[in-house]
Amino acid sequence: MIFILTFCLVSVSGYQVDEIIKIAYQRVTTIAFACAICVLISMCVCPVWAGEGLHKLVVNNLENLASFLEGSFGCVY
The missing domain is CATH 1.20.5 (Single alpha-helices involved in coiled-coils or other helix-helix interfaces)
Incomplete structure (x- = not known):
């Protein structure tokens, strides 16, 4: 769902190519950070x-x- 929302955000808006790469990088790092937190909580807490x-x-x-x-x-x- 996050990937679909990111695609819609990029498709609808008129971002430049540099901004699209920046948004994609931010989304990927946010997803990776959230996955790491979930794994740590389920393993340690x-x-x-x-x-x-x-x-x-x-x-x-x-x-x-x-x-x-x-x-x-x-x-x-």
Whole structure:
């Protein structure tokens, strides 16, 4: 979505070639910086959630989905 927004910003506006390269560079560095922050937070700040906590959450959601599907489609079989 960020790439589409950048393309639209550049396409609609009448920027010079030098400004387009500058905007693209700023967008790429912003995206890289945000990705690095996300990786650091998930590795250093919340590593337990990314491991066992996430596993328990996924298991609970799959069990809820299975019970819903058993109730909805139980009479089909």
